[in-house]
Amino acid sequence: MGGARTALFNYLWAKRNGGRFLLRFEDTDRARSAICHEDSILGDLKWLGIEPDEITARQSERAARHAEVLALLERRNAAYPCFCAASDEAGAIGETSRHACRDIPGNEARARIAGGEKCCWRFRAPSGQAHTFRDRLRGIVSVPADSIGDFVLSRSDGSVTYLLAAVVDDCDSRVTHVIRGEEHLPNAPKQEMICGALGWDLPEWVHIPMILDGERHKLSKRGGAAAISRYRELEWPPDAIVSYLATLSWARAPTDRIAGLDELSGIFDLDSVALAPPVHDESRMRHFGREHMARAPRRELLEACRSSFGPDVGFMPPDAEKISLIDELAPACATLGELRSSLETELGYGADAQGTDVPKWLPAILERLSSIPESDWSSANIKNSLKLFQKELAVKGRDFFHPLRLFLTGRPQGAPLGIILSCVGKREAIRRIGRACDEPNKL
């Protein structure tokens, strides 16, 4: 969710300004990255409708360019080799960030490298008072210079780290705005230092607050309950998710209805992005889901839920009747999956009629319903017929419909009886009532 929201803001900002939304897979750590991750990320974004204008080369494919820049950094004395073992922390000098290897003379270092000794390359963090940078949302942020260590630019296996790769790739892609999660805030000064050593232009940093879970912890990456892939499996409407995501930190997002990507990108702005980390709240997201279901074209919902009306056993209610049922149920559902199961329980038979006394008039209603020809078995006719019968009986609606519903559906409440009966079919409706009359104990 966090990643999707970040992508969304980037997308909206790019669209708003006539810019381009670039997607780059930062797979500099070859041990961890896998192509399938890329596919699922891309798939999820596409599902949401957030498609990048361009997928720039993987960082791993730009090794040569990264090495070139690293060499440039070395020439400018902004990078130095570190011969400490990867696991060795001895090189770090206590509290401060300076590293012992930074003082190894150049010729000695070259000799050791020539001798085949493994090393990584570190950035020679400039000493000074403080490093300040500007975040679009927070303004000037100042960090003590010595709180920034001599971070690693490239590993002893030759691969570069995120810090260097991102700077180089951003520059080469002419990235103007870096909109990313707040967890990257500490990286900004480091990346600015690299840019500074290179004499390159700085992008505008925009660190948006992270989305928190109910416990106010950072929303767990993937596999968690709140992951796009999971909501996708649950068949949440993607436009509902997008609308909801937009409300997280962005003040101008509509809060009570779904707004499409086009509408959002027309009004998106960075100045109304709040700074406090928002909490992911599924009940709030549900509202958007229901909003979608309430307005979705009925035809579309019907096709998606066709199977819920059961297999064709010689009887199938007309689509118009099915749509009436969907009309009843959809506004209460947030996802397609919910609609389906709601449909299924509505058409099925519950267990709540057990032990209920069978009203005296039940056999009569059985007869009455039986007299409706199959061809006239519509919700309107059934409803009329029932109303008429209720009048003749001279009982209150509640005393009539409630027990009738119980024996017809096995549940105390649900959609209007006429609609249910018409969708369930005459044969099944008759069967249910007949069973109640004949074998009231076997419900």
Next chain:
RNA sequence: GGUCCCAUCGUCCAGAGGCCAAGGACAUCGCCCUUUCAAGGCGGCGACACGGGUUCGAAUCCCGUUGGGACCGCCA
């Protein structure tokens, strides 16, 4: 532990010194509608973390406290 960020109803946001006895949305509760549930309509409950300043006046500015979070990796 160090550095940085953040702090308004349960949740998401509004609020850039007087228009705020703090507004909207979602959630929740109640009422209406209804054969029931849902939907819908109407209404209720509900917050400026605390303490100091500055000011005629502070949710809004400053400082401190507390609380939360992030980062401190040869991860990204």
